Amino acid sequence: MLEFDQPLALLMLPLPLLVYFLLPAHKERVSSVRFPYFRSIASATGQQPTSGSVVVSRSFLQSLAAVLVWCLIVCALAEPVRVGDPIVQEKAARDVMLAIDISGSMDQVDFPSSDGQRTQRLDAIKRVVGAFISERDGDRVALIVFGSKAYVQAPFTEDLGSVRALLDQTEVGMAGPQTVIGDAIGLAIKTFQASQIEERLLILLSDGADTGSRMTPINAAGIAAKEGIDIVTIGVGDPAGSGEQRLDEQSLKDIASAAGGQYFFASDENALSEIYTRIDALAPREVDTASYRPRDALGQYFLGLAVCIGLLALATILLGSRRRRAA
Template identity: 55%
Template sequence: MMSLAHPWLLLLLVAPWFIWKFSKPHKERVSAVRVPFFRDITAAVGAEAQQGAVVLRRGKFQMAVALAVWALIVIALAKPERLGEPVVVEKSARDIVLALDISGSMDERDFMGKDGELQQRLDVVKTVLKDFIAERDGDRMALIVFGSKAFVQAPFTEDLQSLTGFLDQTVVGMAGPDTAVGDAIGLAVRTFEASDVEERLIILLSDGADTSSRMTPINAAAIAAERGITIQTIGVGDPESSGSDRLDLGALEDIAKRTGGTFFVASDTDALAQTYARIDEMTPRIVEEASFRPSENLVWMVAALGSIIGVVGLGIMILMKRRQTT
């Protein structure tokens, strides 16, 4: 599709007509010889006397070349361009941080797999989490892992395959044996400082009570709520256990409620998959769309055509004038 960036400049096409119609003809004085017996001379040679003022006339070819060159100059000024097909660019309108507990208790083998055998908690979580990540195509996501300390395993990225690769590299105990839920939430809140979207979500998965945070999970959740960050919490431990392996259901539920999120409990593989499915339903993909049409500038083609017509036309007129004088 052809288009003009400045179509209003086409009004200049009629400029030559206005100049011809309303401007005064160019006058030029030339030297002449005054002859007293001019009439006798003209009669002797059989010539007819004419007015001294002469209006020069342009030939049809000259006018055609001049008008064509002018029209192409005006069209070039109007900036012709070829428009391509509309391109729609989708940009994620929400950022998600996955906060994953990889403390020593995640090495427990108490999750019943589909084959009926007990599997490691972290292996099951990673398998289900990969499916959840694959469904978030277009969202920006980051991965935080925590044990005794919290670390950013992967910063915000739209490359979900690379995020899955970072998830595969996580192993139990690489962040320490204890559980720092509060520090993980605080680190996630700081991670959002690089985010410029309004919708921000933390999905926190833990299988134990907080034992080593410098900031309590409740205080960290309060800060997240103040900054408009929602936290969805998932508990995968045994609430009946004791010590550091005890799952603090009350704390995880309080964290979610303080930020407007929801608390889930997953006791096996199917329950964990259903939990992520529910989160997916509650937080559907949010995108911002922007469309544009790529354009190809054609000014050079019009300008080149005008130059060729002008040069060729001038050459032809010079040749015609030489033939007339010989």
């Protein structure tokens, strides 16, 4: 569709007509001698008449060319643009951070899978969390893994395939044998600070108790709440265990409560999958939609066509003048 960014310039189109009617051509009367029998006189005196002043009349094609050139110049001044079909763009409206415990206890082969078999805890988590990541189309997702230290495995990105691939490559013990939940939350807060998106969600999964964080998980959760980060915690370990193998449910509940989230306990893979389904319902996909229509400037084409027509008209005039001289 053709549009003009400066449509008021089109008001100049009738300007030549206004000049023609309001400012007529200058005329001047001068004395002259008329010879009604000029050719007879010239023949009697033996003179050969030669060309004098000639007012060349404008042909129809030349007049048409002048009109077209003027119209094209005015249209170019009006800044014509070609407007394309609307293009809709979607961008993430929320950042989702996944913090996964990969301490030594995640190597336990005691987690009931969907088929009833006992499987490694981390393997079951990979399957469930991987499916959850694949369904986050429209969100930016990041991945943190933690053990004795916390690491950003994948920064915030909309490339969900890459995040899932990095999750699949994660192995137990890569970050050390202990569990630093507080440091993982602190690293998540630092990562979120680089984000300009207001909706922020941290999903933290652990099977043990905090054993060596520089900042307590509760204090870290309080800071996260001030930063506008909601925290959902998930426990997958054994609440009746002992030492570092014991799941500290109360701490996970306190973390979620301090950051305005919820705590869930997963006893098996089906329960874990159901938890992520509930999280997906609590935090549905959110996107900001923006649409625009591409605009291509066409003024240069109008000017180019005007130049071509003008040169063609000028060539026609010069050619006609040579023919008259030759005659």
